[in-house]
Amino acid sequence: MARYEIHGGNPLNGTVTISGAKNAAVAILPAALLVSGKCRIENVPDISDVRIMMDILAGMGAKILSAPDGAVEIDCSNVQCTRPDRELVRKMRASYYLMGALLGRFGKAHVALPGGCNFASRPIDQHIKGFLALGAEVDETADYVALSPGEEGLRGSRISLDMASVGATVNIMLAATLIPGQTVIENAAKEPHIVDLANFLNTMGARITGAGTDTVKIRGVNSLKGGTYAIIPDQIEAGTYMAAVAAAGGNVLVQNVIPKHMECITSKLREMGARVINYDDSIRIIRTGKLRQTTVKTRPYPGFPTDMQAQVCVCMALAGGVSRLTESVYETRFFGYCTELESMGASIWINGKTATITGVDRLYGATVCAHDLRAGAALVIAGLAAEGTTFVEHIHFIERGYENLVQKLTALGADIRRLDN
Numbered sequence: 010m011a012r013y014e015i016h017g018g019n020p021l022n023g024t025v026t027i028s029g030a031k032n033a034a035v036a037i038l039p040a041a042l043l044v045s046g047k048c049r050i051e052n053v054p055d056i057s058d059v060r061i062m063m064d065i066l067a068g069m070g071a072k073i074l075s076a077p078d079g080a081v082e083i084d085c086s087n088v089q090c091t092r093p094d095r096e097l098v099r100k101m102r103a104s105y106y107l108m109g110a111l112l113g114r115f116g117k118a119h120v121a122l123p124g125g126c127n128f129a130s131r132p133i134d135q136h137i138k139g140f141l142a143l144g145a146e147v148d149e150t151a152d153y154v155a156l157s158p159g160e161e162g163l164r165g166s167r168i169s170l171d172m173a174s175v176g177a178t179v180n181i182m183l184a185a186t187l188i189p190g191q192t193v194i195e196n197a198a199k200e201p202h203i204v205d206l207a208n209f210l211n212t213m214g215a216r217i218t219g220a221g222t223d224t225v226k227i228r229g230v231n232s233l234k235g236g237t238y239a240i241i242p243d244q245i246e247a248g249t250y251m252a253a254v255a256a257a258g259g260n261v262l263v264q265n266v267i268p269k270h271m272e273c274i275t276s277k278l279r280e281m282g283a284r285v286i287n288y289d290d291s292i293r294i295i296r297t298g299k300l301r302q303t304t305v306k307t308r309p310y311p312g313f314p315t316d317m318q319a320q321v322c323v324c325m326a327l328a329g330g331v332s333r334l335t336e337s338v339y340e341t342r343f344f345g346y347c348t349e350l351e352s353m354g355a356s357i358w359i360n361g362k363t364a365t366i367t368g369v370d371r372l373y374g375a376t377v378c379a380h381d382l383r384a385g386a387a388l389v390i391a392g393l394a395a396e397g398t399t400f401v402e403h404i405h406f407i408e409r410g411y412e413n414l415v416q417k418l419t420a421l422g423a424d425i426r427r428l429d430n
């Protein structure tokens with residue numbers, strides 16, 4: 010199985026360009042099912058989750074053309090299939106967006122339950138609650154979800170989510186865009202990719218307001234037409250490179266970012282002693298002295314992202330003093346990487362939702378295993394900062410979400426290579 014070999018200890022210097030946002034791309038590609046005509050989507054990251062989503066859509070009859078500049082042309086006009094390939098759907102989490110998109114376009118869907126990173130129990134009851142409120146009949150088994158119009162047909166509705174779920178907000182937006190009447194999502198998620206999806210749909214003719222606030226309103230329209238849209242830069246990829254510089258030291262210009270999306274991460278890394286300078290669409294991060302301890306609690310946007318929990322934990326592991334890291338989105342997320350970090354010399358004590366991390370002077374190379382995407386990214390960062398050689402196994406998780414990781418890090422001076430076995 011492929012793995013990374015990392016010889017740690019090199020500071021990172023130079024410029025890295027951030028790719029399009031994974032979690033926006035995996036929502037916007039299935040959203041193209043709602044469009045009559047061709048969409049040109051720019052800044053699509055070349056990562057395995059996106060490739061799987063494109064394979065699913067192509068298997069359903071979408072015409073897809075990938076240009077070398079990262080743009081994807083997708084035309085779903087001829088799609089008739091409402092039952093996407095089960096094996097492909099099970100390979101990734103965001104394939105559940107096919108439920109909302111197919112319900113919106115055809116009024117029915119038969120979609121296997123998704124796979125993806127299993128770092129916690131990840132129920133979809135809020136998605137189902139939304140579909141039911143929109144008038145769908147839902148047949149949910151341990152294997153799949155089948156949706157069809159209920160007796161009174163599909164129509165806009167008011168849905169108050171029990172928690173600000175990203176996935177449920179996206180799925181309801183997808184389902185509601187083409188159905189009659191107004192849908193109001195209360196306690197909606199506010200993540201940047203929710204806004205990006207709304208901007209994509211509105212560019213194609215949808216009537217969505219309030220994305221980025223906790224109330225999203227969707228006024229159903231009859232059809233969407235084709236157009237061109239560019240996906241936003243990936244907040245978490247940018248944060249991962251910033252954390253890598255904080256942990257390994259160096260001076261890096263992170264370009265193609267939206268600094269506003271990075272505020273929470275930036276302020277924590279500053280608190281820890283990194284120097285961070287914001288420009289219009291780039292951020293310079295410099296770390297020379299020793300990092301200082303801090304306290305982080307993950308929260309939905311605009312709070313500190315759960316998807317940066319593991320990466321900041323590595324910084325804490327190398328900081329002076331005792332740091333506290335509390336996870337409030339997915340309780341079990343520590344288990345994907347803390348034991349691996351301990352095998353590299355980190356000192357971490359987990360009590361329920363909180364990890365207490367006592368900083369050490371250095372981490373040491375070891376053979377470690379990625380258990381999910383962000384946990385894997387954190388182990389790469391630990392390897393870059395560690396003394397000696399680290400092998401990171403199960404890198405297929407990491408390749409779900411980081412485009413050209415090895416090339417980007419190598420260009421910054423890291424000693425990392427991908428071994429095929």
Ligand code: EPU
Pocket residue numbers: 031032035102103126130131132133134135136137172173174175176177198315316338339382383410
């Ligand atoms: N939840 C429910 N019921 C639901 C939906 C969510 O109880 O029906 C709970 C979850 O168990 C969790 C919380 O609500 O405790 C938030 O879950 P959310 O639905 O917001 O997460 P998601 O849509 O499954 C997306 C990202 C994740 C990211 C989370 C939180 C995508 C494709 N995935 O997941 O990204 O961690 O939001 O920000 O957008 C990653 O990129 O590595 C990743 C895991």
